[in-house]
Amino acid sequence: MNQTNKKGDWFEVTIPETWEQYTLETLFKDFWKAPKKQVHNFRMEKSVLINGIVPDWTLPLRKNQRLSIKLFTEEESAFIPEYMNVDIIFEDDHMIVFNKPAGMDTHPNEASETGTLANAAAFHMQANGEANRPRHIHRLDRDTTGAVLFAKNPLIAAILDKMLEERSIKRTYLALADGIIKQKKGTIDKPIGRDRHHPTRRRVSETGQKAITHFKVLDKLKQKNLTLVQCFLDTGRTHQIRVHLNAIGHPLAGDKLYDGSDQFYRQALHAVKMEFIHPFTQEKIICHAPFIDREPIFVNIDPYEI
Structure with a gap:
């Protein structure tokens, strides 16, 4: 598991030996598959540092170097923050996995709409003093329950979108x-x-x-x-x-x-489990979503055995 840290607006990760095959350029482009425009902006705004210094993006990375990326900058929320009692089954500085109840949309269809999981995510992040806005990576139908993944910043959102497209997020x-x-x-x-x-x-x-x-x-x-x-x-x-x-x-x-x-x-549909490799820490994340409604037919099933 890679060592990572959050310092103010900056995310820091210690370069592991396995990343020595990359330059900064290829780490973003080939490993994380980040969008070109996003990477260009990072370079122009000097929002990526190696050991605290603006780097040469074409040099090979070295084990134990400190990579810093300015990820946690303030954004205006696209959703109206609204408190709702929704269980969180995984969270770190980059993402949240909620256990969505029945009767709740994943996100609003228009900016003024409330009562959705995205509104709850916006409230949760605001209450924790997090300046970015949440982005849903996938959806569940209104009456389908279970695990829904949200990204907390634009870079991780783009990476997770690509992972979903390439089927490396297993649901x-x-x-x-x-x-x-x-x-x-x-x-x-x-x-x-x-x-x-x-x-x-x-x-x-x-x-x-x-x-x-x-x-x-x-x-x-x-x-x-x-x-x-x-x-x-x-x-x-x-x-x-x-x-x-x-x-x-x-x-x-x-x-x-x-x-x-x-x-x-x-x-009768429940998203019971989600698995993926965390793009930054390289940790295997396994999220189990317990049954909220205690449906009589699902009640005898242990989601942790699925």
Whole structure:
């Protein structure tokens, strides 16, 4: 694990031996895959130092050098800060993972909107005296619960966006599907597009975006005619698990939009686990999201065993 530190507006990391293969230029460009414009701004504003000195970006990095990046500068919040009692399952100087409850949007659709997880994130950061604004890295549907990742500064946001795109952030979901799924595991590879006849619904469509869902059956609840399924996504399309399970004839229980039964008060979907390597510390981060609502069917499942 890399040694890191926060000093005022500056983030400091001690260069590990594994980074000696990089120059500053290639560390930002190839390792972190930071946007060119962002890196250009860092260089122009002298916001990156090595051992406290403005560096030559083309020289190889050396073990135990002190890399300082000015990350924690003041930004105006894009969201109205609003206190809400939302559990945090991981936090450091760069990111927060919330355990989102049901009935809450991930972010507002317009600046004046409140009641979303982004409003809670803005309040939490403001209350802690953090000057940056939060940026959601991915979304969960309003009635889907579980782990949602927010970045606390523009650099980590860009890095995490790229990691999500390259599938190095692994997200695991638990779902209750209607009916008994006979196969133990499978992959649903069906493109997803908009439904022309419904403003919010999606559907499997040959002209849609590529979408791949892997699933594994954990339990068959025959008395209730439900199957408990673990899902992993290779892509992150809107409503992906909901559309894909419906497409194989097993919609989520409670999912009225996709013809689910009324055995649940909402779509029975929970983002139970998130795993990734921290871009700065190189630590493996594993976030488990406990069930908030204590749903009677999920209640006997230990999220830490998933």
